[in-house]
Amino acid sequence: MGRKTLKKTSHKKPLKNSRPAHSSIGEVRIIGGDWRGRKLPVRTAQGLRPTSDRVRETLFNWLQFEIPGARCLDVFAGSGALGFEALSRGAKQVTFLELDRANAQQLQANLSTLKAEPTEHAEVVLTDSLQWLAKPTEQPFDVIFLDPPFQQGLMQPAVDRLFDHGYVNNEQAWLYIEQEKELDWPQLPEGWVCFREKTTSQVRFGLWCRESLDGD
Numbered sequence: 001m002g003r004k005t006l007k008k009t010s011h012k013k014p015l016k017n018s019r020p021a022h023s024s025i026g027e028v029r030i031i032g033g034d035w036r037g038r039k040l041p042v043r044t045a046q047g048l049r050p051t052s053d054r055v056r057e058t059l060f061n062w063l064q065f066e067i068p069g070a071r072c073l074d075v076f077a078g079s080g081a082l083g084f085e086a087l088s089r090g091a092k093q094v095t096f097l098e099l100d101r102a103n104a105q106q107l108q109a110n111l112s113t114l115k116a117e118p119t120e121h122a123e124v125v126l127t128d129s130l131q132w133l134a135k136p137t138e139q140p141f142d143v144i145f146l147d148p149p150f151q152q153g154l155m156q157p158a159v160d161r162l163f164d165h166g167y168v169n170n171e172q173a174w175l176y177i178e179q180e181k182e183l184d185w186p187q188l189p190e191g192w193v194c195f196r197e198k199t200t201s202q203v204r205f206g207l208w209c210r211e212s213l214d215g216d
Contacts, residue, residue, distance in 0.1 A: 028081045031057055033088030040110045042079040043103055050079035051147060051178060055198075055205055059176060060085055062196050062207050063143065066174055067091050070142040073167065075129050075158055080107045082145040082176070084114070087122060091143070094122050097129045130154065133161035140169040147178040155179055156186045163189050170210065178205040 026044045030036060031053055042050060051059075059082075060067065068090035074083035077096035087094050098104040104126045111122050125132065129148075144162060148154035155177070162168050168175065175192075177185065181204040185194065188208060197206030 028079050028084070029053060030084055030088050032060055032085065033090065035084070035088040035114060038088075038114070040080075040084065040113070041106065042081075043106055050081045052200075055178070055200065055203065056081060056085055058198060059205065059207065060089060063174060063176075064089075066143060071139070071169075072143045072145065073097070073141040074145045075133070075162075076146070076148045076154070077107060077124070078103060078147070080110065082147065083122075084110065086143065086145075087114070092121070095141075096122070096124045097127055097132055098124060099126070099128050101126060130157055130161065133158060133165060133167060136165045137167055140166055140173065142169050142172060143174050143176070144168065145176045147176075150180050155183075159186045159188060173209070175208040176205070177208060178203055180204065 025041045027039045028042045028050045030038045030040070067086050069092050070086070072083060072086045072091045072094045074080065074086075074094060074096045077083060077098040080096055080098075083094040083096050096104075096107050098107060104124050107124045111124065144167065146155070146158055146162075148158060159175075159177075162175070174195075175188075179185075181199050181202060183204065185204075185206065191211050192208055193211045195207045195209050197204070199205075
């Protein structure tokens with residue numbers, strides 16, 4: 001998920017009519033839902049770190065009853081692996097936030113390939129995610145994916161802004177967090193608990209919800 005100093009859009013302005021820039025290309029595979037098995041091109045830029053198949057499979061098993069019909073926010077979208085997986089599994093709408101212009105163009109191209117338009121179902125916003133989250137919203141999200149670039153200190157500020165500015169549907173929201181395995185979890189508001197968590201050789205990931213939603 002490369003992060004560079006680039007021209008940013010306004011809070012609401014989606015990226016439109018863009019063509020991906022030429023670069024080294026890898027791929028990400030959708031592992032479930034309507035687009036199961038589809039492979040999408042992904043830029044192999046420095047710092048771009050798609051969530052692995054293994055981790056995504058675990059996460060979406062946890063979320064299998066929550067994704068259909070949900071409004072989802074992919075905060076540091078990068079490859080878009082989490083957002084595309086959610087769309088494939090029946091999410092009502094996914095917003096992808098991405099700072100790197102070439103990454104954002106590739107996300108838009110992949111949405112077009114999947115015919116995941118018009119923008120009321122999926123939109124790519126070329127923006128600095130923390131700046132975007134600094135502005136209040138009246139449309140909270142049901143599922144939020146938070147997987148910022150490592151070693152940049154972005155996790156806690158992102159969590160704080162999500163809750164402070166109305167992005168979290170406090171009645172039924174689920175917050176996915178993926179971070180370096182050696183770090184402590186960020187601080188969440190009182191009443192939020194870790195529903196499930198796991199650690200791999202490289203990352204620590206967990207799913208958070210309000211205590212009233214925790215069935216265990």
